[in-house]
Amino acid sequence: MTEPAVADRPAGERVPAIEAVDVSRTYQLDGVSVEALRGVSLTVQPGDYVALVGPSGSGKSTLMHLLGGLDRPTGGRLVIGGRDVNALAPPEMATLRNETIGFVFQAFHLLPRTSAVENVALPLVYRGVSARQRRERAAAMLGRVGLGHRLDHRPNQMSGGEQQRVAIARALVTEPTVLLADEPTGNLDSVTGAAVLELLEQLNAESGVALVMVTHDQEVAARAHRRITMRDGVVVADSAHPRSAHDRPPSVDHGRPATLVPAPSAEPRSASGSGPGHPSGGSGGAAGATGRLPREVERPEALPRDAVPGDAVAREGGAGAREVERPGGAA
């Protein structure tokens, strides 16, 4: 099925793991249409490491659900693993999720009263893998996430970090092409969160699974090779395509200076990523944003409107966000 798509591409270009073209998602709530996504286009390549950032209500979660095949777009074209989502019936969507997507949730979502190895083996159940093989593969996967000694522990017998490792093992046991992580460190303390993040990065580097991560944490976002910023249902910045971000009306990116951090970088993978200085990426990004500051200050009329999203920036607590706000407030 994917053959024609491959043939259409210029030689050398990779087959995208996920391709969204002008995707929109409208909800009907009590007869009122709510546009959660308004024409999002993006491509996730195998092995990508993408941070998806944006304030609450910006459409991050909706986009994640679409990218994970949990939901369908109401407009546009969404191709996951070479298959057009709009052409798939619910059972086929389930199979598609099982084969190509791994989910990691903020709240872990492990089955209670079920051992770690059985939790990890769960996706294989729906793939028809035999019980013995399931256990073998789940145990091996738990070993890879450093929980080889915790096979028969139940979620309530494990720490938060361990539970999230189990969830990561579950997401990867099917060897998916994309790992979608929705604030994977959101329920963890900073030390545990950092360890979980390192694990995700390591798995991304080792196995070539694309890692798409929703996060509010600027430090976390700064470590990604690519950052996609959303607001009001559209992508306002994508570090993989810096120019496309400029194509948007300027007013859209106001007051979110922190989200513009990696924009000046032309080559995202080398700019942040696993370079020696990457833990300080937050402050480095802030410096880049500060360079763009004059444009923001030139449009003071936009500031009141941005007061609300500014809250979100403050809550995200990134060092860069505060540094940017300081000069903005001075003006």
Added chain:
Amino acid sequence: MRVAEAWRVALDALRANRLRSALTMLGVIIGVASVVLLVAIGTGTKQKVEQQVEGLGSNLLLVVPGRIEVGNAPVVSPLTLKDVDAVTRVVGDPDRVAVTVASGATARAGARSDFTTVQGVLETTPAVFTRSLARGRYLTGTDVDTSRRVAVLGDSVAHALFPDRDPLGQQVALAGVRFRVIGVFAPLGQSLGVDRDDEVHVPVTAAQRLWGTQRVDGIAVKAPDRERIDELGERIVAELNRRHPDTEFSAVTQQQILGVLGDILGVLTGVLAAIAGISLLVGGVGVSNIMLVSVRERTREIGLRKAVGARPRDIGVQFLLEAVLLTTIGGLTGMALGVGTALLVDALSPIPAAITWWSLALAFGVSAVVGIVFGVVPAQRAGRLDPVVALRTE
């Protein structure tokens, strides 16, 4: 997902909620147990009555005046011992003919008294009705021919009048006339609430003299074989009609009696089973209710399962199997409980109970069907759940 896997998942879910699963099953358990128990009691009663009717003796033909139909008033018998002689000629064997003339009377012995039924009979009664004695002897032809005032007591009467003495040889006053006790029947027990040991047999001639009558209430004939029993009955009825043109006579066989009683008791059993079935239905509604609660409670689990690749059908099957497991495990437990209770009732109380395979099969089948019927709606609901909404639920 494989079927075996689905069963395991469903069983795990039930195990995870032991108390709730048990309480849900309780409705089904009670329903199935009551179906099994009540059908057992109905069947046991029917069987016991049949045994008793058959225990009267085999190939029995009861000849009575009047027509045997529900709603017909009893007819005063025009029969006498002369008619009995005529019937005996038709039958051709005096040993096969028994008679009765019966009336309530007070029996006294010393200071003790007991109101009982006094039956005037021929010496042939034990042979025709298969009665046996515990002590002494039965009436003889001479006793009948000479209207001797001798009596054979039923077990209850013997105990009432002679609780601490051997009744043999003692005097007993029947309706004020003294009779000598020559025998005591072996106990027969109860039948349809009637104490069959509450009777006294005396020679029919003595009884007729006691009450100043020539009457015989009914004639019983033991037919030589089953094939000719109807034909024999017709010949007897024809002879009696010839002798008493103004009266109708009926000859009924045990099979006819059993047929009528069986119909009545069958209806009774059916009504009992229907009442029990209603409780089974209520149990099914309980299952449905709990499954709906379970679907709501495990919304996040459903969302997660869908996220990792469960198809709507996988989820639906899982919840349907849970409902079916609830009702079938409940059904099996209910069957065990019903059988156990029925055996206890049969052993410890005068109520007879007999387990029938069809009631077990029916109760189990109905409980399984109840599980499917009442599990479908919750299962569909679970299967259709939107994974996005399900995962967001806290």
